[in-house]
Amino acid sequence: MEFLQNTFDSLQQWLFESLVQPLAFALGLGNRLEDAYTGTGWLLVGLLQLGVMLVLIGPLQRWRPVEPVTDRAAVRTDVLYTLIHRLGLFRLALFFTLTPVLDDLIGMLRVAGLPTFHLDDLWPGLTDQPLVSLLMYLLVLDFFDYWLHRGQHQFEWWWRLHALHHSQRQMTMWSDNRNHLLDDLLRDVLLVTLAQLIGVAPGQYVAIVAITQLSESFQHANLRLWFGRWGERLWVSPRFHRLHHAVGLGHETPGRALGGHNFGVLLPWWDMLFGTANFEQRYDPTGIRDQVEQGRDYGRGFWAQQWLGFKRLAGRA
Ligand SMILES: [Zn+2]
Numbered sequence: 001m002e003f004l005q006n007t008f009d010s011l012q013q014w015l016f017e018s019l020v021q022p023l024a025f026a027l028g029l030g031n032r033l034e035d036a037y038t039g040t041g042w043l044l045v046g047l048l049q050l051g052v053m054l055v056l057i058g059p060l061q062r063w064r065p066v067e068p069v070t071d072r073a074a075v076r077t078d079v080l081y082t083l084i085h086r087l088g089l090f091r092l093a094l095f096f097t098l099t100p101v102l103d104d105l106i107g108m109l110r111v112a113g114l115p116t117f118h119l120d121d122l123w124p125g126l127t128d129q130p131l132v133s134l135l136m137y138l139l140v141l142d143f144f145d146y147w148l149h150r151g152q153h154q155f156e157w158w159w160r161l162h163a164l165h166h167s168q169r170q171m172t173m174w175s176d177n178r179n180h181l182l183d184d185l186l187r188d189v190l191l192v193t194l195a196q197l198i199g200v201a202p203g204q205y206v207a208i209v210a211i212t213q214l215s216e217s218f219q220h221a222n223l224r225l226w227f228g229r230w231g232e233r234l235w236v237s238p239r240f241h242r243l244h245h246a247v248g249l250g251h252e253t254p255g256r257a258l259g260g261h262n263f264g265v266l267l268p269w270w271d272m273l274f275g276t277a278n279f280e281q282r283y284d285p286t287g288i289r290d291q292v293e294q295g296r297d298y299g300r301g302f303w304a305q306q307w308l309g310f311k312r313l314a315g316r317a
């Protein structure tokens with residue numbers, strides 16, 4: 001744990017000094033070096049994730065694909081989403097627009113008497129151990145993520161945005177970041193706010209996001225893989241999440257309440273607890289029923305998809 005932290009820190013230092021710092025000075029942002037250093041951490045996380053995807057998950061997809069890749073253009077769009085997110089462009093945009101507002105807001109709440117609460121103070125000596133603390137925050141944020149995802153399917157307006165994620169019929173390890181940007185924004189605000197309120201330290205937050213994103217890329221892989229009877233109940237597998245994407249099975253909501261399966265992000269436990277888990281070993285085609293039956297268009301390229309998302313939200317597509 002400490003070794004990993006130290007290695008990461010020296011890599012971050014090196015990347016900062018050799019690339020980011022000179023760039024910041026060249027752009028006249030020499031007064032924002034502290035923020036630039038934080039940003040370097042995120043960039044490094046993204047580069048490491050891309051490395052693992054190319055070296056590990058990619059070969060796994062070629063080894064045991066669920067289906068042949070027949071639509072390369074659709075996959076390329078997802079690659080673009082992944083690069084936008086993992087190379088920090090989305091985060092950079094948030095930094096200049098949203099972060100100052102959010103920081104002010106949380107600052108105001110603190111001044112107004114909101115106590116600085118740290119969940120890991122719960123049991124001094126145990127819950128403040130670095131690893132225990134990390135796992136505890138991971139558990140809480142994952143629980144919250146499960147309900148966010150339920151919300152994305154439960155509320156009609158939210159589904160109009162989240163549908164973009166489900167419209168991929170050629171699902172691969174690149175599909176995790178295929179989302180409407182407004183949907184991403186919303187999720188980010190909610191998660192960051194919760195993390196602040198329960199006292200997740202910045203370094204811990206980076207680690208939790210890094211683990212979550214990498215696991216999500218793996219779950220979307222075009223990979224015929226399940227973790228076995230017990231493993232399936234411990235951690236979300238490619239089989240588990242693919243079933244959530246299955247046409248007519250994973251995310252349809254007849255009568256809305258409790259429709260659909262496998263909303264969990266990291267842990268399948270919440271699905272087990274709230275009756276939405278499905279452990280059948282099957283690998284169905286992915287997509288949305290109205291694409292198959294009515295040929296509804298969710299867009300091919302990035303801009304078309306984003307634009308159609310706004311139109312759906314306004315009830316015009
Ligand atoms: Zn979903």
Ligand SMILES: [Zn+2]
Pocket residue numbers: 165176220241245
């Ligand atoms: Zn998904």
